[in-house]
Amino acid sequence: MTEKISAQELARVKTILAAIDESYSTKVVGQASLKRSLLIGLITGGHILLESVPGLAKTTAAQAISDAVSGSFKRIQCTPDLLPSDIIGTQIFDYTKQTFETQLGPVHANFVLLDEINRSSAKTQSAMLEAMQEKQTSIGGTVYPLPEPFLVLATQNPIEQEGTYHLPEAQLDRFLLKEILDYPEFADEIEILDRINDGVYDKHPGDAKPKGAVTIDDVLFLQEVVTKVYLDDSITNYIVSAVYVTRKAESYIGKQLADCIEYGASPRASIAFSRAARALALIEGRDHVIPEDVKELRHVVLRHRIILGFEAIADNVEPETIIDAIFASVKVP
Secondary structure, three states, X not given: OOOOOOHHHXXXXXXXXXXXXHHHHOOOOOOHHHHHHHHXXXXXXXXXXXXXXXXXXXXXXXXXXHHHHOOOEEEEEOOOOOOHHHHHEEEEEEOOOOEEEEEEOOOOOOEEEEEOHHHOOHHHHHHHHHHHXXXXXXXXXXXXXXXXXXEEEEEEOXXXXXXXXXXXXXXXXXXXXEEEOOOOOHHHHHHHXXXXXXXXXXXXXXXXXXXXXXXXXXXXXXXXXXXXXXXOHHHHHHHHHHHHXXXXXXXXXXXXXXXXXXXXXXXXXXXXXXXXXXXXXXXXXXXXXXXXXXXXXXXXXXXXXXXXXXXXXXXXXXXXXXXXXXXXXXOOO
8 A cells, every 4th residue: 555645745845846836937937837747747757748839948948947956957959960879978989098988978967858859860769768768878788877867858849840750659658748838928928028138048157057946855755755646546447448548439439530540548648647647636735636637637648649540630630639539438536
């Protein structure tokens, strides 16, 4: 039986999350859904895929969450000529010592931003699989563990497809959530301009990295506590039922929508729902998961795990439409 969360632990969780939220909000305006997804990724140790047109603060948000936690941050600009060794590291021969020395790549950081991941080649994308799944890299036959916590934030631009490589489904499945960013609200954009005019985002040579609102130990505490969040059997059944419908859709949502699904979600979707719902419960200040947690996460968990066929493309059917129909067909506990 899972150990229960004490009142003291819940209070500490609330304090930590409030400090992260305050620090993060000084740099990022609006985008509440993005903030929620980043917090879920931080608490669970899961990776996040961010999709939007350029200029919607994806990089700023990644840097802001890193600064809030006092974690190391590395940004990797993905290009077609990027090599796996550019990411994970390589061995370099030292002529003075007549030996090979290992030089670790930028993936060895707490927060790694893979900017425009779909611009890197399939070979380079595959180099990230071991890092994302096993949280380690292999260089010259030696395994190097990645720091804890370790979080990959990958971005992709859905507009410009020239010179890009389709992300394989096996790698998409490694991302706990896929967040799609929309344009800011009118008032939020005014606030962004006001902050720019006030010099909030200005950096000067020699500026030290800002002190984080919380420590790495605080984040590891969150990752330990989240495993204690109570998940009732009825909620588990709700999660598995929804994922099961993605594979047997015709019996539940009708032939027209079901024909749009080429492949349903794997058990990784059920695992992602379980992990993310626990984290969302913590963010909301609860020690237990409720059905609304699962339903609120339905799009970010499933939109990159349901593989749509030609019918969906031809009829302009969005994944969210199918996901909503699936959840409408499942009985809420």
